[in-house]
Amino acid sequence: MERTTLRFYGDLTDLARGVDRDGTVDVPLGAARSVKDVVESVGVPHTDVGLLVVGGEPVGFDHLVHGGERVAVYPPSRSLEVAGLLRPAEAPRRFVLDVHLGTLARNLRLLGLDSWYRTAADDPLLAAVAVAEDRVLLTRDRGLLMRREVVHGHCVRSQEPFTQTLEVARRYDLVGALRPFTRCLRCNGELVEVDRAAVVREVPPRARDAERFSRCASCEQVFWPGTHHGHLTGLVAALRRSLEDGAADAADGSAR
Numbered sequence: 001m002e003r004t005t006l007r008f009y010g011d012l013t014d015l016a017r018g019v020d021r022d023g024t025v026d027v028p029l030g031a032a033r034s035v036k037d038v039v040e041s042v043g044v045p046h047t048d049v050g051l052l053v054v055g056g057e058p059v060g061f062d063h064l065v066h067g068g069e070r071v072a073v074y075p076p077s078r079s080l081e082v083a084g085l086l087r088p089a090e091a092p093r094r095f096v097l098d099v100h101l102g103t104l105a106r107n108l109r110l111l112g113l114d115s116w117y118r119t120a121a122d123d124p125l126l127a128a129v130a131v132a133e134d135r136v137l138l139t140r141d142r143g144l145l146m147r148r149e150v151v152h153g154h155c156v157r158s159q160e161p162f163t164q165t166l167e168v169a170r171r172y173d174l175v176g177a178l179r180p181f182t183r184c185l186r187c188n189g190e191l192v193e194v195d196r197a198a199v200v201r202e203v204p205p206r207a208r209d210a211e212r213f214s215r216c217a218s219c220e221q222v223f224w225p226g227t228h229h230g231h232l233t234g235l236v237a238a239l240r241r242s243l244e245d246g247a248a249d250a251a252d253g254s255a256r
């Protein structure tokens, strides 16, 4: 039977099943198949691929392989963007998260990033929201990312919310896009600063001396420093530090 050889680079070697130490795996082909299907058959969603090269030429996901080819599979990376092979602005900085990523959704909202999240949402709904609202789909479910209609997505590797937040911020280069405490943690709406007099009757006595108040433009929840700012300030500071430390490494590119 004909075989196509896939060679994975960077962190894609963690996702690909059956690869050897070089990140290489042979896939048997019964018939001609799209390169998307072949890459996904070893567990790597197309959303996590930045560049495919066959015979020295970049190809699209619909490119057909017949067997005998070698396919190089690269993750999205800044070095590819610099080389002009990837369009860096392509991925929107808006997200939709699956039901298992509630803490990550909360962290992203804290950072001011537009993050759609519901405690109940099935796969078709998540994919539909990603497409209709041009959002990046974040999930650990690779099958969900392999849906053909999903354009932008990231397979979240870490299981720990802080590391997940860092992972997403790095992948989408979010360090300059952070607007902490501008978004409602409950519903993702935008927060608007309001006068103390307008809200003083709505907040508990312990909050009445707070420096400033804001109200969600969507669900009208009132926030003030202290509702969530304590450990959140720490999260924002830690993220900024980690991202700035990581920026130098990332400049090297990850397509090694």
Ligand SMILES: [Zn+2]
Pocket: 184, 185, 186, 187, 188, 189, 216, 217, 218, 219, 220, 221
């Ligand atoms: Zn709200």
